[in-house]
Structure formats: C-alpha cells, structure tokens
Amino acid sequence: MSVPESGVISLKRLQTACESCSLFQLCLPLELAHDDLEELDHIIKQRRPLQRGEYLFQMGNEFRAVYAIRSGSIKTFTTTDGGEEQVTGFHLPSELVGLDAITTGNHPCSARALETTSVCEIPFDRLEELGTRIPGLQRQLLRIMSHEILTEQDTMIWLGKKSAEARLAALLLRFSSRFKARKFSACDFNLSMSRTDIANYLGLAVETVSRLFSRFQSEGLLEVDRKHVLIKDMEALERMAGADHHS
Amino acid sequence: MSVPESGVISLKRLQTACESCSLFQLCLPLELAHDDLEELDHIIKQRRPLQRGEYLFQMGNEFRAVYAIRSGSIKTFTTTDGGEEQVTGFHLPSELVGLDAITTGNHPCSARALETTSVCEIPFDRLEELGTRIPGLQRQLLRIMSHEILTEQDTMIWLGKKSAEARLAALLLRFSSRFKARKFSACDFNLSMSRTDIANYLGLAVETVSRLFSRFQSEGLLEVDRKHVLIKDMEALERMAGADHHS
DNA sequence: TCAGTTTATTGATTTGCATCAAGCGATCTG
DNA sequence: CAGATCGCTTGATGCAAATCAATAAACTGA
Numbered sequence: 001m002s003v004p005e006s007g008v009i010s011l012k013r014l015q016t017a018c019e020s021c022s023l024f025q026l027c028l029p030l031e032l033a034h035d036d037l038e039e040l041d042h043i044i045k046q047r048r049p050l051q052r053g054e055y056l057f058q059m060g061n062e063f064r065a066v067y068a069i070r071s072g073s074i075k076t077f078t079t080t081d082g083g084e085e086q087v088t089g090f091h092l093p094s095e096l097v098g099l100d101a102i103t104t105g106n107h108p109c110s111a112r113a114l115e116t117t118s119v120c121e122i123p124f125d126r127l128e129e130l131g132t133r134i135p136g137l138q139r140q141l142l143r144i145m146s147h148e149i150l151t152e153q154d155t156m157i158w159l160g161k162k163s164a165e166a167r168l169a170a171l172l173l174r175f176s177s178r179f180k181a182r183k184f185s186a187c188d189f190n191l192s193m194s195r196t197d198i199a200n201y202l203g204l205a206v207e208t209v210s211r212l213f214s215r216f217q218s219e220g221l222l223e224v225d226r227k228h229v230l231i232k233d234m235e236a237l238e239r240m241a242g243a244d245h246h247s
Numbered sequence: 248m249s250v251p252e253s254g255v256i257s258l259k260r261l262q263t264a265c266e267s268c269s270l271f272q273l274c275l276p277l278e279l280a281h282d283d284l285e286e287l288d289h290i291i292k293q294r295r296p297l298q299r300g301e302y303l304f305q306m307g308n309e310f311r312a313v314y315a316i317r318s319g320s321i322k323t324f325t326t327t328d329g330g331e332e333q334v335t336g337f338h339l340p341s342e343l344v345g346l347d348a349i350t351t352g353n354h355p356c357s358a359r360a361l362e363t364t365s366v367c368e369i370p371f372d373r374l375e376e377l378g379t380r381i382p383g384l385q386r387q388l389l390r391i392m393s394h395e396i397l398t399e400q401d402t403m404i405w406l407g408k409k410s411a412e413a414r415l416a417a418l419l420l421r422f423s424s425r426f427k428a429r430k431f432s433a434c435d436f437n438l439s440m441s442r443t444d445i446a447n448y449l450g451l452a453v454e455t456v457s458r459l460f461s462r463f464q465s466e467g468l469l470e471v472d473r474k475h476v477l478i479k480d481m482e483a484l485e486r487m488a489g490a491d492h493h494s
Numbered sequence: 495t496c497a498g499t500t501t502a503t504t505g506a507t508t509t510g511c512a513t514c515a516a517g518c519g520a521t522c523t524g
Numbered sequence: 525c526a527g528a529t530c531g532c533t534t535g536a537t538g539c540a541a542a543t544c545a546a547t548a549a550a551c552t553g554a
Binding site (some may be wrong): 079242 | 279293323325327328329330333335346347348349350351356368375378379382385389390391392393394395396397399400403404408414425447449452454489490491
Binding site for chain 3 (some may be wrong): 290411450452454455
C-alpha cells in the first residue's frame with residue numbers, strides 16, 4: 001500500500017486505520033456518525049514513516065499538531081539543564097502524542113522513533129474547531145488527557161514508593177495490558193526500547209535493570225531474549241509490582 | 248460575608264472571586280464576554296468551607312464536579328494496596344481539583360483540606376456543555392489539563408533523577424512561583440502541609456526532609472519556623488534544584 | 495570481513511537515604 | 525493539670541541501588 005508523503009487520507013483508509021487500532025484511542029469509543037468520521041478524515045494527514053532514531057518533533061518546536069501512532073513506537077523525553085536525558089514516556093500504536101504542548105504552544109519534550117514508525121498528523125487548531133461541532137470528540141479528547149494524568153500519577157507512585165523490582169514489574173505489566181487492549185498477546189511481546197531507556201524512565205541505573213531481568217528469568221517469572229519478553233508467571237509479577245517499598 | 252450552604256453565587260461575587268484569584272485559572276486568561284461570564288456563574292456553586300482534615304471527595308466517589316479552590320489548600324492522595332498513602336499533589340487557591348477523574352467516572356484519589364478551605368463546585372456535565380458553546384472556555388480547560396500533565400512530568404523527573412536536596416529545593420521553588428503568580432510574596436510563605444506529607448509527596452522519609460530543612464537553614468539558604476518559610480538565597484536553591492542526581 | 499562502536503551483562507565497591515531509636519515541644523483529653 | 529498522643533528534630537546503623545570496572549555480544553560501516 002503506497003502512502004502519500006503528506007495529504008488527506010481516504011475515508012476508507014481512516015476506517016481501516018481505526019480497525020487496525022491505529023486511531024483507536026481517538027475514534028473507536030466514539031461511534032461517530034458517518035459524516036463526522038468524514039470530517040475527521042479530512043483534517044488527518046498521513047506522514048512518511050519515521051526511521052529508527054528520527055525525530056517526530058523536538059523540544060521547543062512550535063506546537064501545531066498532535067500525532068496518532070499507527071505502527072511502531074515512540075519515546076518522548078526532555079533534556080535537563082545538565083544535558084541529561086529524561087525519558088517521559090513510551091508510546092504505542094493507537095496512542096496520541098503531543099498533548100502536553102497545548103498550554104505552552106511549544107513542545108516541552110522531544111519525540112523520537114524507537115523503530116520504523118508510522119504516524120498520522122492531526123492539526124490541533126482544526127481538531128479543536130471540529131471538537132466544538134462534535135461534542136463526543138471534544139469529550140473524548142478530555143478523556144484521553146485525563147487518562148494521561150492518571151498514568152503519570154501512577155508512574156509517580158512507582159518512582160516515589162516502589163523498589164527497583166516493583167518498578168520494572170509494573171512497567172512490564174503496563175506494556176502487557178496495552179498490548180492486550182490491542183488484542184495482541186498479553187504475555188509475549190517485544191520491547192522496542194533499549195535497557196538504557198527503560199532504566200532512564202524508571203529512575204534506575206542500566207545495570208540494575210539488566211540484573212533484574214536476569215533475576216526475573218532465573219526465578220522463572222519470565223523469559224527474555226534481547227528485545228523479546230515472554231511472561232510466564234503474571235501473578236507473581238503482579239504481587240511484586242504491588243508491593244510497597246518497605247513491606 | 249455570609250455564604251449559602253449550596254446555591255448559585257451572584258455574578259458580582261464571581262467577578263470578585265476572579266479578582267481575588269480564586270477562579271483565576273479557569274476565568275482570567277479568558278476575557279469572557281459579560282453574557283458568558285453570567286452563564287458560567289449560573290453553574291458554579293459555593294460550598295460550605297471545609298475544616299482541616301475534612302474530605303472534599305474520597306477515592307472511588309462518583310465524579311460529578313471539578314472544584315476551584317478559593318482559599319486554603321488541599322492535598323490529593325491515593326491509598327495503595329498495602330494501605331500506604333501516596334500524596335499526588337498539593338493544590339492552592341485558583342487551582343482546579345478533580346480533573347483526573349474524567350476518564351473513569353470515579354475519583355482515583357481522595358482530596359482533603361490541609362486547613363480551613365473554601366471551594367467552588369463546578370458540575371462537570373454542565374461545564375462540558377457550556378464549553379461546546381464557549382470555545383474559549385473549552386480551550387482553557389484543555390490548557391489546564393495539559394499544564395497538569397506538564398507539572399507531573401516535572402515531578403517524575405524530580406523523583407527519578409534528582410537527589411533528596413534537589414527535590415525539596417524544587418518543591419519550595421514551585422510553591423514560591425505559585426504564590427508569586429497570585430501576587431503574594433515569592434520568598435515568604437506558609438506551608439500548610441506537614442513534613443510527613445512533603446516527604447510522602449517527594450518519595451522521601453520524614454527524617455530526611457527534616458534534616459534537609461535544618462541543613463538549608465544552617466547554610467543560610469532559608470529560614471524555617473514551624474510552617475513558615477523565608478527564602479533567603481533563591482539562586483542557590485535554583486542551582487540545587489537543577490543539579491542532576493550525580494553531577 | 496574485520497576494526498570500531500554501541501548495548502548488555504556480571505562482579506566488586508561505595509554511598510545516599512531509609513530505618514531504627516530517642517528526646518522534645520505542642521496540642522489534646524479526661 | 526497530668527498523661528497520652530502527635531509532629532518535628534537529631535543521632536547511629538544498615539541496606540538497596542548507584543557507581544566503578546571489566547568482558548562479552550551485537551551491530552556499524554568502509
């Protein structure tokens with residue numbers, strides 16, 4: 001299937017996109033009328049796929065659009081004063097990236113492809129305008145943002161209250177449930193990001209993450225092979241992820 | 248000034264409220280027309296002030312409204328599986344509480360007054376409906392949520408990458424700039440929350456926070472007396488807050 | 495295909511902060 | 525007003541995870 005560098009995608013293609021979960025987060029729970037769907041289609045642009053390491057946008061760039069991931073994966077990160085990188089999130093197909101830029105008008109973080117990644121661009125001013133005419137769309141946008149706040153609160157708890165093993169277990173479970181939501185296997189998936197990125201996101205050292213993977217494997221909780229993970233004892237992981245730092 | 252237990256507040260009162268910064272976050276940047284302001288007024292309800300320790304809402308409660316703080320302060324927190332409390336935020340006058348409940352329809356955290364606190368209740372369904380008619384209002388709502396996401400990303404960086412001293416310094420600076428935004432002194436303010444709450448929020452032990460306050464004072468960075476803080480060397484604090492964990 | 499680079503793993507050592515312990519002032523209560 | 529409880533502070537000790545160090549394995553590109 002050939003994809004134009006940038007241009008309106010057909011309604012048929014949008015529907016296919018929804019089905020293949022790529023626009024799931026914004027469209028599916030909405031049950032949009034045919035006309036609304038067509039309107040939404042007209043403002044969405046398909047972009048040339050990004051190669052591994054390419055930037056979707058960089059910190060400080062002007063905010064014009066949000067992006068729905070169709071396939072592949074993205075990491076977002078900021079660069080601190082000291083030049084250190086802090087990973088703020090991993091983003092999978094169906095999810096929306098860039099919503100944290102609304103207030104400031106500039107992207108507060110950079111977004112980079114972790115593998116070959118295909119995204120749709122949704123100009124924000126047009127989405128906002130469309131939202132005033134399609135109440136369900138506006139509401140869904142608020143929902144998505146509210147959900148993002150929730151996820152981040154969860155992450156804050158990991159970082160503040162949980163041990164290294166609990167954090168990694170929790171992250172793996174989060175991935176698992178996100179894959180499951182897209183009807184993929186919940187136990188068997190690939191990590192497109194490096195150990196360094198995982199460690200960075202979890203506020204740990206690479207060595208610690210590496211050791212934990214080894215330990216989880218030796219304890220029979222899972223199998224890891226490079227980027228591939230196979231969860232063998234989901235319940236044990238859940239117990240581990242739930243445990244508070246000291247208890 | 249007597250306040251009805253629950254009822255429509257007058258337009259005049261709403262304007263006063265905006266001026267006194269209590270609805271700042273939602274109204275002020277908006278420059279609403281007189282008619283719009285009146286509409287907004289009709290959906291806002293003044294609630295009886297909360298006493299210290301009283302709940303505004305509890306985790307699991309049905310989500311019906313967001314709350315704008317007029318005076319006082321609120322802490323939000325979740326309770327983990329192990330019964331441990333995790334403070335997720337401190338909320339000052341002019342700020343909105345409860346936006347994280349939109350997705351789920353139930354409050355994911357509890358909100359409790361840290362001191363005598365007066366709030367306005369804004370039924371969410373009516374706010375949403377009003378937003379479809381006043382585009383500026385809808386946009387402001389998105390902005391506020393986006394800003395909340397940003398703040399939390401910041402907090403995640405504190406927890407993941409910063410030393411104990413950097414975290415406390417950063418929190419004090421955040422308070423300082425929030426007070427300043429409300430045209431209060433940026434250097435001289437009261438902390439309505441306990442050391443335990445601060446420690447909890449920052450992912451530290453109470454003892455560590457206490458030691459840090461003592462050290463900051465002995466180094467001449469600030470003066471603390473019970474709940475009162477006077478920042479004496481803002482730049483040193485900024486340097487401290489900016490430093491990465493290892494550098 | 496082979497040097498050069500990046501990424502992952504494992505071991506030894508250090509350290510920042512939690513934990514344990516004890517004391518003190520303030521507020522509560524019968 | 526005495527005893528209990530709570531919030532805060534300070535000191536001594538222990539441990540989880542960072543850091544340092546070394547090697548292996550996997551990519552990179554001429």
